[in-house]
Structure formats: structure tokens, C-alpha cells
Amino acid sequence: MNPTVARLTLRGLLGRRRGLLLLVVPVLLLLVSALAAGSDGNKHDLVVNILGKLALGTLLPILGLVVGTGAIATEIDDGSIVYLLAKPLPRWKIITTKLTVAIGITWAFSAVPVLVSGLLLYGSKEGLALAYTVAALVAGAAYSALFLLLGVVTRHAVVAGLAYALVWEAVIGNFVEGARKLSIQQWGLAVAESVAADGSITSVVSLGAAVPLLLLVAVAATVLASVKLAGLTLASEE
Known part of the structure; x- marks a missing residue:
């Protein structure tokens, strides 16, 4: 990891405009959770819908x-x-340094709010708050690697990512x-399912398949991004 590249990347990601944009995700999640915590609905279903679908399915990606x-x-x-x-x-x-910074920021703005929201909604019961936090960690790392790759290979990275x-x-x-x-979301849910109490979270992917797929995406995206960046260097030198 290169300190200079890390510092420049951190400064670019947490600049005034982008930093405010990043704050929208945790603020929205915590606001929704605070409002839902005072409702009379089924709290387990609320956690699954808010953390499983809203947080992991929409806000995290x-x-x-x-x-x-x-x-x-x-x-x-x-x-x-x-x-x-x-x-x-x-x-x-360069790629691994930027990816490390990206993952750290993604974790800070997603996993921490997910944990707080889970505890606010359901406490520590059934291990749901911890399970969804772990899912946010592993899925967040995979998303960061995949979207970093898109940022290197195409000028339409945002469109492709969306x-x-x-x-x-x-x-x-x-x-x-x-x-x-x-789906990275489902792979993350498979990890969450293994952490939470039996039957409290379900995923269509087994843990044995989800973990290798998460690792494959993260490693392959990092390698491909490094190769593509090396190609950009050769092109500029020519």
C-alpha cells in the first residue's frame, strides 16, 4: 500500500461534494430505521426488509x-x-492501494450504520444485527473491487454499475x-445466514458457493484492473 496514493484517493473520495453524497446512505438508513423502530409491525420482518433489502439490496451497491x-x-x-x-x-x-481505501470507506459508510440500525430495530436478538453487518463487510468489499474495475475499463462505469x-x-x-x-447481494446474504440464528435469514446461495464467488470477484477484479492500468501506461508511452 502506497501512503501517497492512499492519501490522494482518500482526499478525492471525501471531498466536499462526494463526501456529502456518501453521507446520504447512512443518514437515510438510520432515519428509516429510527422511524421503523417506533412502529408496531413485526420487528423481525422490519429488519429483513430494511437491512436485507434496502441496505444490502439498494444502498450498499x-x-x-x-x-x-x-x-x-x-x-x-x-x-x-x-x-x-x-x-x-x-x-x-496503485490498484490495491485505491481498492483498500475504497473498501475502508465503503465499510465505514455501510457496515457501521447497518450495525447501529440492526441494534436499534432488533437489539442483539437472533444475531441479526451482527449477521447483516458481516454481510455488508463481505459484499461491500466485492462491490468495491467490481466497480473499481469498471472505473478502469470503461468511461461509462457509473452506467454499467447501475x-x-x-x-x-x-x-x-x-x-x-x-x-x-x-448476485453479490445473495452471496452476502448467504454469509449473513451462516452468522444469524437458524431460519432467521435465507439466501438462494449456499455458503460453500458464496464465499469462493466473493473471493473470485474481488481477486479477479483486482487483477484485471491492474492489467488494464498497465495497458494504459503502455498506450501513453507509445
Whole structure:
């Protein structure tokens, strides 16, 4: 991990405008949870709907998209990445440093609010708050890696990311059972299911399949992003 790259990436992601945008996710989640905590509905169902569907199914991928693409896509679009690539620094180290920062920010703005929301809604019963927090951690890392890759390979990273997060996972995944098995959300839920009390959380993917798939996405996205960034260096030098 390179401290200079980490500092520049952190500054870019937590700038005034982007930082305010990132705050929308935890504030919205905590607000919804606070309002729901005072209702008379089934609290278990509230947790599943708010943390499982709203947080993991919608807010987390959007947050991961903003952070993952923002970690590098802006620099590539405006050409400032050339100054970074001119440094005697391995391209894989640039990617892994930016990914580490992106994952850390995603965790801070998602996993912590999820834990607080879960405790607010349901306390520590059935381990739901902890389970969804762990799911936010593993899914957040996978989303960050995937969207960082999109930020390197295409100038339309946000559009491509929204297509995956909102069309594939949120729409197609709700109607086509096979599509759910290729969903980071469902892989995260599989991990949550293993942490929570039996029967309190369900996923269409087994833990034995979810963990390798999460690792595969994270590692493959990191490697491909490093290779693509090296290609950008060669192109600029030519």
C-alpha cells in the first residue's frame, strides 16, 4: 500500500461534494430505521426488509458504485492519472492501494450504520444485527473491487454499475431465480445466514458457493484492473 496514493484517493473520495453524497446512505438508513423502530409491525420482518433489502439490496451497491468508480474513474477521465502513472510505482500497487481505501470507506459508510440500525430495530436478538453487518463487510468489499474495475475499463462505469446493481440484482434477480445466484447481494446474504440464528435469514446461495464467488470477484477484479492500468501506461508511452 502506497501512503501517497492512499492519501490522494482518500482526499478525492471525501471531498466536499462526494463526501456529502456518501453521507446520504447512512443518514437515510438510520432515519428509516429510527422511524421503523417506533412502529408496531413485526420487528423481525422490519429488519429483513430494511437491512436485507434496502441496505444490502439498494444502498450498499449504490455506495460501492460511488466509491469504487470514484477511486480512479475521475482521474482517468480528466487525464490526471498520467501524473500518477509517471511515478516509479507498480501498477498493481496503485490498484490495491485505491481498492483498500475504497473498501475502508465503503465499510465505514455501510457496515457501521447497518450495525447501529440492526441494534436499534432488533437489539442483539437472533444475531441479526451482527449477521447483516458481516454481510455488508463481505459484499461491500466485492462491490468495491467490481466497480473499481469498471472505473478502469470503461468511461461509462457509473452506467454499467447501475445496470448491474439496479437492473440485474434488484429487478432481474427478483424474477429470475438463476440470476439471483450471480448476485453479490445473495452471496452476502448467504454469509449473513451462516452468522444469524437458524431460519432467521435465507439466501438462494449456499455458503460453500458464496464465499469462493466473493473471493473470485474481488481477486479477479483486482487483477484485471491492474492489467488494464498497465495497458494504459503502455498506450501513453507509445
